[in-house]
Amino acid sequence: MSVRFFDTYTRQLETFTPQDPAAVKLYTCGPTVYNFAHIGNFRAYIFEDLLQRHLEARGYGVLRVMNLTDVDDKTIRGCRQLGVRLAEFTKKFKDAFFDDLATLRIKRAQHFPAATDYVEQMIEMIRVLMDKGVAYQAEDKSLYFRIGKFADYGKLAHLNLEELRPSGRIQSDEYEKESIGDFALWKAWDENDGDVRWDSPWGPGRPGWHIECSAMATALLGPELDIHCGGVDNIFPHHEAEIAQSECVTGRKFVRTWLHCAHLMVEGEKMSKSAGNFYTLRDLIEKGWSGREIRYALLTVNYRLPLNFTFDGLAGARSALGRIDEWVVRLTERSKDASTPVADAVDFSAHTERFFTALDDDLNISGAMGQLFDLIRESNRAMDAGKFNATSAAMLLVQWERINSVLGFERDAVAIPAEVLMLVEQRQAARAAKNWAESDRLRDAIAELGWIVKDTKDGAKLTAR
């Protein structure tokens, strides 16, 4: 069974063949740390998390790098407005970003290089580009990449550069460049940059955005990456520029497979601050949604399709997760129940295999989730029918762990307070005595402590509200 991905460069499904299956080189464009990341950003990071987890489930070792852009126009503007040093300003948002990753159960990359720690490597790459004549210094002292020197420029985005329609935002301020499409490698210092500056052979300044990723990717992963991901908006010009810079320096193919995820919409509209539908992860947590509910909502739509993020969808995520939770609890109990028949072991491993086979097909998460819910319904049915013994349940739990290693949907472990347990015990006694009034009073008291008690065939069960 082979894994296939839709490669942005070829626009085709391609069989995945990494250079070294034990160390798949995965580079994912990370955040610019000038603000709290929003759910659109996290859609991309969750897609990349699914990618990493599925590759690992399929036996690959993944070496992942996610960069942090901690110097650019926005971070400089932000720190200048607050009158603090750049590093101090970005530290806050770096920390917040890592907290958010944990909230969403996104696995950590092996490396989170910050741009400001790799300026030396960027300067070195630029020097090579200057030596080769593919970069030049313009009148404004900034250095630019000469796109006319790189024949493949535009091939990732499938753009015909001759036919580009000039858009409004590139008209002014760019007259120093030889060609309108040339992009900045090094931005000469000006007074708006304050004390944010590095020395270079070409004068003080700071690196351009694109060269960051080229430098950090090649420094940490070598000249040739197996997979490079990002949002679709990064295809052009960012990733196009990365290819041009990297390949001109190394002479090697930069990336074997390009994967890009589509944007998300909110309630059917483009997310924007002006439309009032702009949410950071923190905004949603404040509204009472959990990290795993948000994870579910962002994960369960194929990464290449626009995702319509809605509060109905979040509610649906909550219900679906609750159903999975109940199933896991039921399986766990059944696995410990020695009284179940031994003869009728039921094997659901075919469902599990289909779950992974679906993901092999360009991370078809919808198909995979369909398999999971088929598995849940059919095993519930088997348990209802009394056909499902402890051994079968234990086997199925092992399969669930495999599935969940990719999904990351397990319930948070919550400790039940002793006070609640005590009330539940009192209530059990009241119920045994058929003292329903007292039983109902205790149920209310438990509810006030934040727990819902449910009387099932197997006794009282508690759920955090």
Place this chain on the structure above:
RNA sequence: GGCGGGAUAGCCAAGUGGGAAGGCCGGGGUCUGCAAAACCUCUACGAGCGGGUUCGACUCCCGCUCCCGCCUCCA
């Protein structure tokens, strides 16, 4: 204007040239002191519109409508 993606039930959404997955919501049932939960079960004679190819089209082809994205530093 160029390039690309899309339209499947109230909402989200998959696969497939021949019986339209799955989830949420909703209806019914089982269980139950009550409640809640859970579980089971039902819910698209039809796939944006119009043609065509075919024994057969949601799927392939053509045209149309609408939506979304990118076209020079946004995940």
